[in-house]
Structure formats: C-alpha cells, structure tokens
Amino acid sequence: MGDSNKLKIVFVYRAYESIGIEILSAVLKKNNINTELVYTPSLFKDALVDNRILYNFFYNEKRIIKQILAKKPDIVGFSSLTDTYRLDLSIAEKLKKISPNIKIIFGGIHPTVLPEKVLRTNFVDYICIGEGEQAFVELIKDIEKKNFYTNAKNICYLKNNKFIKNPIRPLIENIDKLPFPDKELFYNKAPYFSNYYTIMTSRGCPYNCYFCNNNVYREIYNTNKLLRRRSAENVIEELEQGLKKYNFKYVIFEDDAFVSQKDWTIKFLTLYSQKIKKPFQCLINPRNIDDKIAFLLNKADCLNVEIGIQSMEESIRKDFLNRTENIKEIYKCIKSLNKYNVPFNIDHIGGIPGEKKTNIIKSFAEYLKWKPNRITYFYLTYYPGTKVAKLAQKIGILSKNEINKIENGYGYSFEHGGNVNNKDLKFHDKIRTIGDWGVFFPKVFRKILFNKKLFNKIPPGHFTGRIIPAVLKTLSGNEIRGVYILKKYIYHLFRGGF
Ligand code: B12
Numbered sequence: 001m002g003d004s005n006k007l008k009i010v011f012v013y014r015a016y017e018s019i020g021i022e023i024l025s026a027v028l029k030k031n032n033i034n035t036e037l038v039y040t041p042s043l044f045k046d047a048l049v050d051n052r053i054l055y056n057f058f059y060n061e062k063r064i065i066k067q068i069l070a071k072k073p074d075i076v077g078f079s080s081l082t083d084t085y086r087l088d089l090s091i092a093e094k095l096k097k098i099s100p101n102i103k104i105i106f107g108g109i110h111p112t113v114l115p116e117k118v119l120r121t122n123f124v125d126y127i128c129i130g131e132g133e134q135a136f137v138e139l140i141k142d143i144e145k146k147n148f149y150t151n152a153k154n155i156c157y158l159k160n161n162k163f164i165k166n167p168i169r170p171l172i173e174n175i176d177k178l179p180f181p182d183k184e185l186f187y188n189k190a191p192y193f194s195n196y197y198t199i200m201t202s203r204g205c206p207y208n209c210y211f212c213n214n215n216v217y218r219e220i221y222n223t224n225k226l227l228r229r230r231s232a233e234n235v236i237e238e239l240e241q242g243l244k245k246y247n248f249k250y251v252i253f254e255d256d257a258f259v260s261q262k263d264w265t266i267k268f269l270t271l272y273s274q275k276i277k278k279p280f281q282c283l284i285n286p287r288n289i290d291d292k293i294a295f296l297l298n299k300a301d302c303l304n305v306e307i308g309i310q311s312m313e314e315s316i317r318k319d320f321l322n323r324t325e326n327i328k329e330i331y332k333c334i335k336s337l338n339k340y341n342v343p344f345n346i347d348h349i350g351g352i353p354g355e356k357k358t359n360i361i362k363s364f365a366e367y368l369k370w371k372p373n374r375i376t377y378f379y380l381t382y383y384p385g386t387k388v389a390k391l392a393q394k395i396g397i398l399s400k401n402e403i404n405k406i407e408n409g410y411g412y413s414f415e416h417g418g419n420v421n422n423k424d425l426k427f428h429d430k431i432r433t434i435g436d437w438g439v440f441f442p443k444v445f446r447k448i449l450f451n452k453k454l455f456n457k458i459p460p461g462h463f464t465g466r467i468i469p470a471v472l473k474t475l476s477g478n479e480i481r482g483v484y485i486l487k488k489y490i491y492h493l494f495r496g497g498f
C-alpha cells in the first residue's frame with residue numbers, strides 16, 4: 001500500500017451485471033484507484049433456474065477465492081442482496097482466514113439494513129450504508145493513510161468491538177453528475193452482457209410498497225423524496241456512447257418505475273425514438289400508463305413492459321402491500337397497452353397472508369384474458385427491514401427465530417421462500433404452472449385449465465412449470481433478459497461452468 005495508484009480494489013459479484021458496481025468502479029477509476037472484478041456466473045442459481053444439485057456441481061468457491069487472491073487486492077468489495085449474502089460472507093470468511101490484511105467491505109441492500117449484524121460476524125471490516133460513490137473513495141483514501149478508524153460518512157465498522165456508525169450523507173441529488181458506468185468491468189468477464197445494455201435513468205421510486213426496499217431507504221435517509229431522475233439528454237448521451245463502443249442490440253431499463261414522470265417520459269421516449277432506436281424493456285407501475293404513454297412506448301420499439309400487479313384483491317393490495325393504484329387503474333393500463341400493441345409481463349406475488357386461493361385462481365383466469373406475454377409468480381419474501389416483515393412479525397406470522405434466520409441470510413432461494421409454506425407449495429406451484437403455460441393456450445383451453453378436476457392433475461414442478469415455458473418465451477423474441485441469461489449458460493458451460 002502507499003501510493004493510491006497502487007491500491008487495488010477487487011469487486012466480487014455473481015449471476016448478473018451490477019450497475020451499482022459499474023458506477024462505483026467508474027468513480028474509483030476517476031480517482032486513480034485500480035479496480036478489478038471477479039465474476040461468478042452462478043449457473044443454475046439465478047432468475048431462470050434454481051437447482052441445488054446442478055448449482056453445487058458447478059459452483060466452485062475455492063476457485064473464486066483463488067481468482068481473488070491472484071489479483072493481490074488491498075480491498076475486496078462485495079455488493080450483497082439478502083439472497084446472496086450467505087454466499088458472499090462465506091467467501092469473505094475464507095479470505096480473512098487466508099489473508100487477514102485484506103480489508104473487506106460490504107455494500108448493497110442487505111448490509112445497509114443490518115450493518116452491525118454483518119460486522120459482528122468478524123469477517124467484514126467495513127460496511128457502506130446506502131449510496132457508496134463518495135463514501136468508498138473517502139474510505140479508500142483513509143485506508144491508504146492507515147487511518148483505519150475513518151470518519152467517512154455512511155461507513156460503519158467495529159472499534160475495540162464497539163459498533164461505530166458514521167453519519168449518513170444526504171442522497172446524491174443531481175445524479176447527472178455521476179460518471180457513466182464502467183461497463184468493461186463486466187463485459188471483459190462476460191461478453192454476452194454487451195449486446196443488452198442495462199441502464200438506470202433514475203434512483204428511487206415515488207411509491208412506498210410495504211414489500212419493497214424503497215421503504216427501508218426512506219427510513220435510512222429520513223426523506224420522502226427518494227426519486228431522482230437523470231435528464232433525458234444525459235441518458236441519451238450514455239446510450240449514444242454505449243452504442244458507439246459496443247453496438248448493443250437491446251436496452252434494458254432497470255429503473256424501479258421507469259415511466260413515473262409523464263413529462264420526462266414523453267421527452268425521453270421521443271428523443272430515444274429519434275436517436276437510439278433499439279428495442280427495449282422496462283418495469284412500470286400500472287398507474288403510469290395511459291394511451292399517450294402506451295403509444296410512445298410502441299413507437300420507441302418497446303419489446304416488453306413488466307407490470308407489478310402483485311394482487312387483484314383490493315383489500316390485500318391496500319392493507320398488506322400498500323399498493324396505491326386501484327383495480328380500475330390496472331384495467332385502464334392493460335387496455336392502453338393492448339390498444340397500442342405493447343407486450344407485457346405481469347408480476348403477481350404468491351403467499352400473501354389472507355389472500356384466498358379462490359381469488360388467486362380468479363386473478364389468473366383474468367390475467368390470461370388480458371393476453372400477457374408472461375405471468376411471473378414471485379413468492380412473498382420478507383426482506384429485512386421492510387414494512388411487510390415488520391407487519392408479519394406484529395401479527396404473529398413471523399417468529400423472532402425466523403426473522404433471525406432471514407437476517408443471517410439463511411433459508412432463501414429465488415424460487416421458494418417467503419411466506420409460502422410447504423403445505424401450500426403444491427397449490428402455488430400449480431398456479432405458477434398455469435400462469436407459465438396458460439399464455440400459450442387459446443381461450444377454450446384456458447377455460448379447461450381452471451376446471452377443478454384438471455387443476456388437481458396439473459404437475460407442479462420447476463422444470464415443467466418454469467424452465468420450458470421460460471425458454472419458449474425467450475425464443476419467441478420478447479424476453480430480452482431471458483436471451484442474455486440463455487447466452488450466459490451457453491458461454492460458461494462451454495468453459496466448464498466458469
Ligand atoms: C435491476 C434489479 C435486478 C436485476 C439485475 C440484478 C443485479 N444487477 O444483480 C434482476 C431482474 C436480474 C434482479 C433479480 C433479483 N432481484 Co433485483 N433489483 C434490481 C433493482 C431494480 C436495481 C438494482 C440496481 O442496479 N440499483 C442501482 C444501483 C446504483 O444501486 P445499488 O446496486 O444498490 O448500489 C449502490 C449502493 O447500494 C452501494 N453499494 C452497492 N454495492 C456496494 C459495494 C461496495 C463495496 C460499496 C462500498 C458500496 C456498494 O453503492 C452503489 C452506488 O451508490 C433493485 C432495486 C433498486 N432500486 O436498487 C432490485 C433489488 C436489488 N432486487 C431484489 C431482489 C429480491 C431480487 C431477486 C432475489 C428477485 C427474485 N426473486 O428473483 C433477484 C436476485 C438477483 C441477484 N443478483 O442475485 C431486491 C433485494 C432485496 C434484498 N433485501 O435483498 C431489490 C432491492 C428490490 C426490492 N424488492 O426491494 N434484480
């Protein structure tokens with residue numbers, strides 16, 4: 001250590017491309033700090049497949065550790081979600097044992113919510129709470145000066161076993177000022193990402209659903225103004241640069257609520273249609289779609305929008321999820337999308353306490369009438385710190401022991417988890433199978449699917465229920481993310497899974 005040019009930071013990430021890490025890397029490089037990435041494809045444990053046997057066969061932790069150590073890092077940075085925390089921690093534990101001088105820092109949503117808990121594992125030296133751009137640079141500069149007990153805001157650590165939590169700086173207001181993400185960090189390891197340009201035009205969300213981490217950020221930052229939007233020009237400039245450098249084929253907007261500001265959306269989609277003209281997908285809240293926006297989405301070559309419907313039971317939506325748009329607005333959104341031929345996926349949350357099975361079946365029959373491209377059935381998951389987790393604890397659904405398990409990152413899988421218990425799993429799997437297959441069937445067959453006798457005969461199961469229809473849908477051309485995940489498998493399986 002010594003000269004900041006020599007300090008080396010290695011990020012560790014799995015399964016996907018992380019815009020968060022790419023922006024941090026760009027900021028560090030601007031400050032003359034070297035960054036590298038150890039990327040693990042995490043085959044058979046991602047949004048497409050979750051198969052423990054195959055995953056264990058291909059996952060090689062020792063190899064990851066070897067790759068990290070070969071880069072001779074001064075600092076290793078992990079970006080952890082609750083679902084990945086255990087895996088990240090396990091690597092951190094081994095690194096600390098082999099090379100205790102390496103400083104290990106965890107950022108991302110899981111350590112942001114539980115900084116002390118993560119530090120008390122004693123495998124992690126620092127936590128970055130919330131946005132990390134300035135905090136990480138300041139921390140690195142302090143480590144360089146051997147000032148290990150840093151005052152850098154947003155950073156936490158243990159000092160003589162005492163938990164030190166530095167104050168939190170305000171959210172970055174003008175996010176146009178951030179550098180464009182360091183895409184090469186990921187593209188060098190996983191070239192298939194470069195055809196599918198992932199981008200965020202905003203940070204935060206104007207809404208406050210109880211199951212989402214945005215309500216945690218509201219608390220941490222003590223603000224109701226979480227949403228910040230880049231100027232349309234700034235986003236177009238990044239895309240134009242990306243197009244020149246990588247000649248990408250598609251764009252994936254990862255914003256929480258892409259079209260939540262109407263004036264901005266109109267300006268942006270008009271510019272996008274003129275200057276970028278690449279098929280794209282995005283996530284939307286149903287209340288933000290009307291004829292005008294649907295028309296512009298179609299004109300801008302929107303291949304697919306993902307709509308968070310989550311439940312069709314008004315009281316569940318209001319009381320347990322805090323979804324503020326009503327069923328009427330949902331119908332209006334679907335009508336506009338269908339009118340202007342904008343394909344869409346529906347997200348539904350299974351396992352919400354109090355939601356009746358008969359109502360779930362009714363909702364799915366209704367969804368299928370709307371002709372969605374796909375129905376994605378997520379199981380309600382009590383992520384740490386969310387209002388829904390607190391509510392579940394208050395009404396006795398979640399015990400202290402279960403909360404503890406969740407906070408320590410145990411018991412989660414992308415496929416099964418949350419509130420769906422073993423008793424109901426079969427029912428939910430069947431519904432999921434209906435959702436996945438029903439979109440392929442004509443109207444008459446769909447009616448038969450909901451016939452009680454036939455419903456009982458539907459085979460539940462991951463393979464029949466998810467993978468085959470997901471692959472079929474991917475091949476049909478509307479699933480941009482699906483295509484890149486498939487490419488990920490092809491690329492890494494040919495390299496022996498690494
Ligand atoms: C895009 C996205 C996806 C994409 C891509 C995911 C990816 N890149 O890994 C897809 C659709 C594949 C996806 C999948 C999933 N996702 Co997702 N996703 C998002 C979303 C909308 C944006 C992520 C993002 O790019 N943010 C923008 C960047 C700038 O922010 P950031 O990553 O947090 O990074 C900043 C700070 O956290 C910090 N920081 C982060 N890492 C580090 C590291 C260091 C060392 C430091 C110093 C700082 C630091 O600095 C960064 C810059 O300020 C978020 C919600 C959100 N708005 O964040 C949900 C979110 C992260 N996803 C979530 C979930 C649950 C999932 C899934 C489990 C869903 C599922 N059931 O399949 C999977 C798991 C994916 C995985 N990685 O393993 C949850 C996580 C909740 C939790 N407690 O863990 C979130 C928060 C949404 C929610 N429900 O509230 N997701």
Ligand code: SF4
Pocket residue numbers: 205206207208209212213214215256257285308
């Ligand atoms: S609309 Fe989506 S991103 Fe916004 S708070 Fe609700 S779930 Fe979270």
